[in-house]
Amino acid sequence: MRLDGASVLLTGASGGIGNAIARALHARGASVKLSARRGDVLERLREELGGAAEVVPADLADRASVSALIERAGELDVLVANAGLPATGGLDSFSPEELDRALDVNLRAPLQLARALVPGMVERGRGHVVLISSVSGKVASPNSSVYSATKFGLRAFGQGLRQDLHGTGVGVTTVFPGFISDAGMWADAGMKTPTGVGTRSPEQVANAVVKGIERNKAELDVAPLTLRAGALLAAVAPGLSARTQRLVGGVDISAELASRQADKR
Numbered sequence: 603m604r605l606d607g608a609s610v611l612l613t614g615a616s617g618g619i620g621n622a623i624a625r626a627l628h629a630r631g632a633s634v635k636l637s638a639r640r641g642d643v644l645e646r647l648r649e650e651l652g653g654a655a656e657v658v659p660a661d662l663a664d665r666a667s668v669s670a671l672i673e674r675a676g677e678l679d680v681l682v683a684n685a686g687l688p689a690t691g692g693l694d695s696f697s698p699e700e701l702d703r704a705l706d707v708n709l710r711a712p713l714q715l716a717r718a719l720v721p722g723m724v725e726r727g728r729g730h731v732v733l734i735s736s737v738s739g740k741v742a743s744p745n746s747s748v749y750s751a752t753k754f755g756l757r758a759f760g761q762g763l764r765q766d767l768h769g770t771g772v773g774v775t776t777v778f779p780g781f782i783s784d785a786g787m788w789a790d791a792g793m794k795t796p797t798g799v800g801t802r803s804p805e806q807v808a809n810a811v812v813k814g815i816e817r818n819k820a821e822l823d824v825a826p827l828t829l830r831a832g833a834l835l836a837a838v839a840p841g842l843s844a845r846t847q848r849l850v851g852g853v854d855i856s857a858e859l860a861s862r863q864a865d866k867r
């Protein structure tokens with residue numbers, strides 16, 4: 603579908619990747635409703651984007667706030683479900699509240715938003731849902747069981763929803779970023795990218811979002827060949843994938859990442 607003149611709800615708009623997606627959608631002529639908890643950060647982005655953008659703050663871990671966001675969002679052509687928590691660390695390190703928050707923000711909120719917004723799109727015969735998953739939605743790694751559960755979940759949801767919406771004029775795209783440089787949760791952690799694995803930029807993720815909507819793509823990877831090959835290995839031989847990750851130091855790297863992301867629980 604064409605983005606020019608389309609009305610879009612973007613969650614996680616205050617974050618590294620969300621900022622880039624907001625700018626890319628705005629540059630295509632869409633009017634973007636910017637959502638996240640930090641209203642001040644969203645307000646600065648709205649000022650940068652000008653007239654067509656609007657700020658609609660919400661806490662996606664709070665069910666009442668999700669319902670209020672749905673009410674406020676009104677009629678929309680596109681949903682970009684981008685908000686997410688890193689949710690790294692072993693399962694036993696999560697409090698029950700932290701576990702709920704990860705599931706709510708990363709998985710429950712995208713499903714609830716789609717449930718509420720898709721019927722209007724179908725009625726108008728035009729619309730698109732974009733789900734920002736991760737390579738962790740294709741490959742599970744040490745210290746990422748919770749994060750991967752949410753990101754694998756988004757992939758399954760996207761594939762199923764796309765089939766259900768076939769022929770309605772409403773498309774679904776799932777995007778799988780790898781390690782993203784410059785801004786966002788990986789860059790914020792200040793980790794060195796593992797040897798031999800390249801990074802991609804927030805702008806490349808944003809370009810994939812635009813491509814997914816305009817060309818109605820089912821799934822798009824935003825990751826170098828090494829990571830995409832790793833995802834393929836994990837799909838056909840998960841045991842070998844796990845052994846390979848242990849051999850290249852995946853346990854230590856992921857433990858260090860989890861400790862640096864602990865404040866984002």
Ligand SMILES: NC(=O)c1ccc[n+]([C@@H]2O[C@H](COP(=O)([O-])OP(=O)(O)OC[C@H]3O[C@@H](n4cnc5c(N)ncnc54)[C@H](OP(=O)(O)O)[C@@H]3O)[C@@H](O)[C@H]2O)c1
Nearest residue numbers: 614616617618619638639640662685686736782786787788
């Ligand atoms: N960066 C990477 O390398 C990478 C790789 C693969 C996938 N991803 C995915 O890309 C998406 C964007 O991540 P990012 O890298 O841009 O991370 P980020 O900079 O940490 O941004 C996360 C976004 O989620 C929002 N958020 C967090 N908790 C929320 C809550 N309770 N309610 C509403 N919004 C909430 C944050 O906004 P507030 O704090 O203002 O609420 C922020 O806008 C995520 O789904 C992530 O899993 C990122």
